[in-house]
Amino acid sequence: MTPIALIAIMIGVPAVLLLAYVFIRGSAGLRHYILTRIALTLPMVFILATLVFFVMRILPGDPVRSALGPKGSPELIQQIREQLGLNDPMIVQYARFLGDMVTLDFGNSLIGGHRPIVDEMSERFPATLELVIPASILALLLGIWGGTFAASRRKRTADYLWRIYSVVIYSLPIFWLGLIMQLVFGIQFGWLPISGRIDPIIGTTIEHITNLYAVDALITGNWAALGSVLQHLILPTVTLGLILSGVFVRMTRINVIETLQADYIAAARARGIRERVLVYGHALKNAMIPVITLIGLQVAILLAGAVLTETVFSWPGMGRYLVERISSRDYTAVQSVITVFALLVALISLAVDVIYSLVDPRVRY
Amino acid sequence: MPADILYSVRNLTVEYKTRAGVVRAVDNVSLDIRRGEILGLVGESGCGKSTLGKALMRLHTGPASIAGGELWFDGRDLMKLSEREMPDVRGAEIGMVFQDPMTSLNPVQRILDHLTETIQTHEPEISDAAARARSEELVERLGIRRERLNEYPHQMSGGMRQRVMISLALALRAKLVIADEPTTSLDVIVEAKFLDLLKELQKEFGLTILLITHNIGVVAEVADRVAVMYAAKMAEVGDVNEVFADPKHPYTQGLLKSVPNIRLEEAELYKMEGAPPNLLHPPAGCRFNPRCPFVMEVCRTQEPAFAPVVGDHYASCLLYQEAGMKQERLHG
Numbered sequence: 001m002t003p004i005a006l007i008a009i010m011i012g013v014p015a016v017l018l019l020a021y022v023f024i025r026g027s028a029g030l031r032h033y034i035l036t037r038i039a040l041t042l043p044m045v046f047i048l049a050t051l052v053f054f055v056m057r058i059l060p061g062d063p064v065r066s067a068l069g070p071k072g073s074p075e076l077i078q079q080i081r082e083q084l085g086l087n088d089p090m091i092v093q094y095a096r097f098l099g100d101m102v103t104l105d106f107g108n109s110l111i112g113g114h115r116p117i118v119d120e121m122s123e124r125f126p127a128t129l130e131l132v133i134p135a136s137i138l139a140l141l142l143g144i145w146g147g148t149f150a151a152s153r154r155k156r157t158a159d160y161l162w163r164i165y166s167v168v169i170y171s172l173p174i175f176w177l178g179l180i181m182q183l184v185f186g187i188q189f190g191w192l193p194i195s196g197r198i199d200p201i202i203g204t205t206i207e208h209i210t211n212l213y214a215v216d217a218l219i220t221g222n223w224a225a226l227g228s229v230l231q232h233l234i235l236p237t238v239t240l241g242l243i244l245s246g247v248f249v250r251m252t253r254i255n256v257i258e259t260l261q262a263d264y265i266a267a268a269r270a271r272g273i274r275e276r277v278l279v280y281g282h283a284l285k286n287a288m289i290p291v292i293t294l295i296g297l298q299v300a301i302l303l304a305g306a307v308l309t310e311t312v313f314s315w316p317g318m319g320r321y322l323v324e325r326i327s328s329r330d331y332t333a334v335q336s337v338i339t340v341f342a343l344l345v346a347l348i349s350l351a352v353d354v355i356y357s358l359v360d361p362r363v364r365y
Numbered sequence: 366m367p368a369d370i371l372y373s374v375r376n377l378t379v380e381y382k383t384r385a386g387v388v389r390a391v392d393n394v395s396l397d398i399r400r401g402e403i404l405g406l407v408g409e410s411g412c413g414k415s416t417l418g419k420a421l422m423r424l425h426t427g428p429a430s431i432a433g434g435e436l437w438f439d440g441r442d443l444m445k446l447s448e449r450e451m452p453d454v455r456g457a458e459i460g461m462v463f464q465d466p467m468t469s470l471n472p473v474q475r476i477l478d479h480l481t482e483t484i485q486t487h488e489p490e491i492s493d494a495a496a497r498a499r500s501e502e503l504v505e506r507l508g509i510r511r512e513r514l515n516e517y518p519h520q521m522s523g524g525m526r527q528r529v530m531i532s533l534a535l536a537l538r539a540k541l542v543i544a545d546e547p548t549t550s551l552d553v554i555v556e557a558k559f560l561d562l563l564k565e566l567q568k569e570f571g572l573t574i575l576l577i578t579h580n581i582g583v584v585a586e587v588a589d590r591v592a593v594m595y596a597a598k599m600a601e602v603g604d605v606n607e608v609f610a611d612p613k614h615p616y617t618q619g620l621l622k623s624v625p626n627i628r629l630e631e632a633e634l635y636k637m638e639g640a641p642p643n644l645l646h647p648p649a650g651c652r653f654n655p656r657c658p659f660v661m662e663v664c665r666t667q668e669p670a671f672a673p674v675v676g677d678h679y680a681s682c683l684l685y686q687e688a689g690m691k692q693e694r695l696h697g
Contacts, residue, residue, distance in 0.1 A: 263468040270424055270463075271483045271533060272456030285473050361517040362472060 004122035006210045007129065015351060022354045030357055037353065041346040045339060052338045053097055056331045062086065063110040063329040084110055097335065106336040111328050117336045120321070125340070126211035127197055128317035131236055132306050138241030143248020144284075144291065150249065151256035151287075152279045162249055170246030174305050178239045178312035185235060192235050195314035199228040236313040240305050244298060251294050255287035262286070289360045296352035300345050371541055371573050372398040372421065377434035379413070379420050388644045390416040390429070392597040395671060398541065403567055403574045405584030405605065407620070408594035409641055415464075417594070418543045418577045422455050439540060457487040460534025464546040466526035470518035476529055477514035480504075483536045503532045507562065524555035528562070538570070545577045560587045581624055585609060593617050596641050596652040599671055603678035613680035615657045651683065659684060 023031055064080045065072065081087045085096065100107045106117035150162035186194035193199070198206065198213055206225045209216045214233070217226035259265065260283045268282055269275075307319030314320070318337055325333035357363045379391040390413040398404050408414045420431055423443060436443040443454065455461075463469040470479060480500035485491055491499075501511040507528045518526060527547060534542045544563070548556040564587055566572050576588060584591050584605065591608050593601040593616065601614040612618045622635040639656035642648050648655055654664040664683055671681040 263463060263465060264471045266424070267461070267463050267469040267530070267533075268471065269452075270422055270455050270461040271536075272452040272454070272486055273482065274452055274486070277486075282471055282474070286471070289473075360473060362519050 002118075002122050004118060004125060007122075007126055007212070010210070011347075015347060018351060018354060022357065026357065034350070034354065037350050041343075041350070044346060045342050048342045049097075049101060049335060049339045050094075052335050053094060053331075056329070056334055057090070059329065061329050063331060066328050067111045084114075086110075097332075100332075101335075101339060106339075107332045109325075109333050110330045111325075117332055120333065121318070121336065121340065123211060124316055124318050124321045126213075127315060128306055128310070128319060130197070130212050130214060130233065131240065131309065131315060131317060132302060134233065134237045135240035135244065135306075135309075136302060138237060139244035139248055140295070142241065142245040144252050144288075146245070147249045147252025147254075148256050148279060148284050148287075150253045151260065151283075152275075154257060159253075162253065166246045166249035166253075168246075169242055170250070172243065174239065174243045174308045175312050177243060178236070178309060181235050181239050182312070193232050194235060197229065197232050197316060198225065199232075202228045236309050236315055239312075240302075240309045243305060244302060247294070247298065248291065251291050252284075252287060255290050256283050259283040259286040285359070289356065292352055292356050292359060296349040299348045299352075303341050303345065369399050370397045371400045371439060372575075373435075373437040374398075374417075374421070375435040375437065377417070377420060377436065378432040379416050379425065380430055380432045382428045382430075383645075386645055389432075389597055389647075390644065391420060392647075393434075394594075394597075394599045396592055396599060396602065398573060398575055399590070400540075400573055401567070401571050402589040403563070403576055403587050405588030405591045406575060406577045406594065407579060407581055407584055407591060408600075410579060411641065411644075412594045413597040414577050414579075414594050415545055418461075418545050418575065421541075421543060421575070422459050422461060423451050424455070424461075453487070456483055456533075456539070457537045458540055460537075460539035460542045462527070462530045462534050462542060462544040462547045465550050466523055466530050466547075467550065469530055470526060472518055475515055475517055476504075476521070479529070479533060480514070480536055483533055487537050500532075500536070503536060504529070507532050523551055524559060527551060527555075527559055531562070531566070535566070535570070535572075539572075541573045541575065543575045543577070546579070547576070548578070548580075548583060556583075563587060581620060593620065596647060597644055598652050598681060599679075600653070600682075601678075601680040603680075607678055613674045613678065613685060614653075614682045615659050615684075616653050617680075619656075619658075651681075 019034060023034060026034075062081075064077050064084070064086065068077060068080075078087070085093060088096075097107070106121070108114045108116050109120060146162050146165070150159045153159045182194040185192045197203075202225050205222060206213060207216055207220050207222070209219065213229040214226060217223070217229055256279065260279065262283075265278055265282060268278055273282070303319070306317065307322060309315065310317045310319035311323055318340070322334065322337045325337070374394060374396040377391055377394050377396075378389060381388045381390055392413075394413075394417060396406075396417075406414050406417065416425075416429070419425055419429075421436065421438075423431065423436070423446075425431065431444070434444070438454070439458070443451070446454070470476070474482075477497065477500060480503070481493065481496040484496045484499060485493075497514075500514060504514060505511055509525060509528055509532075513521070513525075518529075521529070530547070531542075547563075548559055551559060560583065563574060563576070567574055576584065578584060588605045590603065591601075591605045592599060593608075593614065595614075595616045601608060601612065601617045603613075608617065609621065612621055619635070619637040623637060625634055637656060642652060642655065648665075650666045651657070651664045651669050654660050657664065661683065667683065669681045669683045669686060671679055672686060674680050674685045
């Protein structure tokens with residue numbers, strides 16, 4: 001089984017289970033809502049992919065010229081364009097592209113060895129996941145805990161410190177924070193590696209099963225590789241996670257403050273419920289409802305942040321791949337990456353909406 | 366403290382710090398709540414009755430604080446307890462029912478969890494099953510089917526939610542229940558049912574209830590005694606029949622006269638002149654003197670004591686006190 005298939009199963013199975021659970025447990029309204037959302041996702045992805053298809057072709061430059069450079073004679077360029085099908089009428093190319101998308105084939109790259117895009121993604125997509133998942137966990141834990149803590153210490157020192165933190169971190173450019181991290185922890189102190197996913201020598205020992213290196217190292221018991229992977233993960237993950245945490249601190253804080261003023265908190269306090277339970281149990285659970293919505297909205301920002309983080313840390317993931325292939329005008333690669341990103345955003349925001357309905361019993365779609 | 370008194374408030378003062386200055390929402394108020402009675406606490410909006418109710422459980426946060434006084438509950442002064450000890454009293458010994466049942470229940474918590482959480486907070490040794498059984502028994506006594514415990518607050522009607530609030534106050538057999546405008550947001554039929562329930566519970570559990578309301582009709586219907594507050598001060602306290610038949614304080618007299626009565630022929634409803642004072646700058650002397658039809662010179666300078674007029678019937682009015690007896694009335 002190819003790594004990309006494994007990954008698809010790893011994401012798909014829990015997602016399908018969650019949907020199935022909610023589908024069975026939920027009301028008829030919720031079932032209808034989920035079906036509508038899924039039905040709406042397909043035209044959305046189609047429109048986006050179409051847009052990318054045409055925008056790429058409007059852009060000046062073309063893949064063959066950029067691959068051959070100035071030494072390519074016009075005859076050679078024409079010959080290769082003919083081979084790659086780039087001289088076919090636009091409508092034919094578009095039909096071919098749509099056909100590829102429907103079969104989830106994605107076609108072949110237009111540059112280099114013309115490898116299948118699926119193979120290229122099966123190396124890079126797991127790298128992005130390995131970066132994005134711990135970064136989101138860090139952002140959520142830090143943001144939700146920090147916001148709640150700040151709210152419970154409202155107008156005291158801890159609150160002001162968290163508020164300063166959230167504004168500063170929210171307004172920092174991600175690549176700048178990445179560079180500073182590299183300078184301080186990578187170069188000044190020399191504690192952590194500043195680029196790549198794994199030490200190149202240890203990297204030769206890793207077995208490529210899922211291409212999530214941490215998982216592969218773990219299941220094959222390759223502890224040296226695992227250590228190296230984790231070391232390489234720290235800086236990019238922390239950079240991305242910190243940047244994303246700012247907005248969660250702010251959202252959580254303001255919502256916990258608001259719910260702490262609700263009547264039911266006063267009523268619970270009058271029943272002798274302890275302050276800690278009021279804040280972290282009652283208030284936080286209610287405050288999470290709008291925060292969960294925010295999580296759905298942040299997925300797109302997370303992926304955009306991954307593009308920058310991967311570029312700064314030479315992380316061989318989808319983001320860096322996208323940047324490379326945009327500059328070499330590799331149409332098929334760019335179209336495929338954008339389509340995968342769009343599917344991912346749609347899937348996660350649907351999952352978030354479904355989770356929302358589980359947390360808030362009042363939601364009826 | 367006499368044995369028949371459950372809660373004795375002595376010289377309680379509660380202050381709110383505002384931008385404009387310190388407001389005394391409860392100013393040197395004393396009040397006794399007797400065991401097993403329903404005491405109605407009435408007054409206009411902003412007279413300090415809710416603030417007093419909250420202060421009985423030391424529930425104030427933020428700008429409000431208890432500036433002085435003693436809170437003798439069942440033999441001990443709650444003012445002497447630490448902030449960490451207070452939650453043991455709240456819910457377990459004193460329960461509270463809030464004004465708006467629509468917003469007083471946690472929207473993401475099932476009704477059952479409200480009850481079991483309350484029970485297990487105070488009695489951690491109780492098992493989940495036992496807490497559940499107790500909750501079921503309790504709500505059925507209050508006329509809610511036990512299956513409804515699995516529902517969320519938004520699935521219940523206002524009257525039912527208010528019964529849930531009562532069950533929460535009773536979950537630990539609290540000796541005193543403070544009900545702060547419990548029927549204000551209910552329609553009259555549900556209100557009547559709810560008041561009947563309160564009376565039943567009072568008899569059945571020997572419950573003591575402090576019923577805070579601006580509705581003097583509600584007090585007439587269920588209360589044994591009534592306390593009238595005006596502008597952060599206690600105006601009059603006494604047996605409900607006595608006070609209603611022969612109100613002593615001119616404010617109480619005005620209040621009773623302003624209740625519409627369909628049996629009376631008078632087409633025009635009595636309307637008290639003026640408005641309650643701004644508590645940032647309360648008038649000197651008696652708080653009621655600018656509106657009082659029987660105002661005397663001395664009322665503008667001397668504050669009346671809160672003293673018995675006849676027997677257990679207390680009023681803070683100089684008409685019945687030595688300083689006032691000597692004075693001629695200015696009007697009327």
